[in-house]
Amino acid sequence: MSEFPSITDPFGRVHDYLRISLTERCNLRCFYCMPEEGIPLRPKAQFMTRDEVLKIASVFVESGVKKIRLTGGEPLVRNDAAEIIRGLGQLPVELVITTNGVLADGFIDVFKESGIRSVNVSLDSLKPERLKQITRRDHVEKVLTNVDRLLDQGFRVKLNAVLIKGVNDDEITEFIEYTRDRAVFYRFIEFMPFDGNKWNWSKGVSYREIMERAAEKYGEKVERLEDAKNDTSRNYRVKGYKGGFAVISTVSNPFCDTCNRMRLTADGKMKNCLFSGTETDILGALRSGKEIRPLIYESVWHKKKSRGGMESMEELSDPLLHRKNRTMISIGG
Numbered sequence: 492m493s494e495f496p497s498i499t500d501p502f503g504r505v506h507d508y509l510r511i512s513l514t515e516r517c518n519l520r521c522f523y524c525m526p527e528e529g530i531p532l533r534p535k536a537q538f539m540t541r542d543e544v545l546k547i548a549s550v551f552v553e554s555g556v557k558k559i560r561l562t563g564g565e566p567l568v569r570n571d572a573a574e575i576i577r578g579l580g581q582l583p584v585e586l587v588i589t590t591n592g593v594l595a596d597g598f599i600d601v602f603k604e605s606g607i608r609s610v611n612v613s614l615d616s617l618k619p620e621r622l623k624q625i626t627r628r629d630h631v632e633k634v635l636t637n638v639d640r641l642l643d644q645g646f647r648v649k650l651n652a653v654l655i656k657g658v659n660d661d662e663i664t665e666f667i668e669y670t671r672d673r674a675v676f677y678r679f680i681e682f683m684p685f686d687g688n689k690w691n692w693s694k695g696v697s698y699r700e701i702m703e704r705a706a707e708k709y710g711e712k713v714e715r716l717e718d719a720k721n722d723t724s725r726n727y728r729v730k731g732y733k734g735g736f737a738v739i740s741t742v743s744n745p746f747c748d749t750c751n752r753m754r755l756t757a758d759g760k761m762k763n764c765l766f767s768g769t770e771t772d773i774l775g776a777l778r779s780g781k782e783i784r785p786l787i788y789e790s791v792w793h794k795k796k797s798r799g800g801m802e803s804m805e806e807l808s809d810p811l812l813h814r815k816n817r818t819m820i821s822i823g824g
């Protein structure tokens with residue numbers, strides 16, 4: 492039992508899940524995440540060191556955090572990624588990671604030693620040429636091989652695809668077919684607005700449209716699965732398939748009511764919501780010798796009910812509002 496109270500917002504939501512971005516750098520250039528011109532590289536000193544990540548994470552864990560997800564950029568491009576993962580593996584917390592999968596084969600032992608059992612891999616297309624266009628890099632074979640390696644080694648694997656009209660929405664049933672013989676979950680994520688990604692909801696594919704496409708092909712063979720507590724996705728399976736699919740509908744059908752998530756960016760700023768336009772400088776406070784715990788509680792106490800206060804589709808579509816947020820690569824998704 493923790494000696495500190497749980498981290499709670501004014502709506503009674505207990506926050507026990509922290510996503511930590513280890514770096515803003517990435518070995519891919521996905522257009523919906525990284526602006527085409529890239530993001531300006533900043534001096535290393537502005538980012539959390541290994542020890543700072545571990546120190547800050549341990550304060551969150553003492554305050555009731557039960558699950559930590561490592562994100563990026565691409566978390567595995569950091570030179571000291573293995574040491575950080577091993578260090579976090581010592582904390583009494585469920586540790587998981589989201590990666591683009593390119594470097595995953597070199598980390599399988601580190602994941603095992605650190606207690607990571609679940610790996611999310613971003614894979615927006617199964618067509619090599621198309622994936623090359625989306626990510627501006629050529630790597631599909633490597634990722635598919637690594638997904639199979641992870642499965643062979645007993646990891647739970649979820650694949651994430653951001654669906655965009657005219658880009659990859661024609662692959663919905665191919666993604667589902669991929670789950671026929673593999674125990675993976677393919678998760679479809681609605682395209683979300685961030686600074687610099689030229690968002691427009693006419694490019695988005697909604698939860699309803701995804702389910703209509705699935706129903707067209709599989710009819711009553713699509714079965715609804717029970718969602719885990721605080722799950723952001725609605726989960727389904729085609730009867731008889733080893734894996735399943737899920738929809739994360741942040742835009743058309745947000746799941747903020749049960750939100751338990753906080754984010755820490757690679758430069759040590761805390762965000763109380765993916766869409767929050769304000770941040771709390773945890774790293775700055777730590778470096779100047781201040782107590783960081785009260786800042787964590789205060790940040791969550793100021794959390795808005797839904798999507799950083801952009802509750803309606805009109806507000807979400809307003810570039811003046813969503814451009815207050817960072818690019819996706821610097822938040823960590």
Ligand code: SF4
Pocket residue numbers: 741745746747748750751752763764765766795796797798799
């Ligand atoms: S949009 Fe914000 S409040 Fe809603 S689920 Fe995501 S992080 Fe939580």
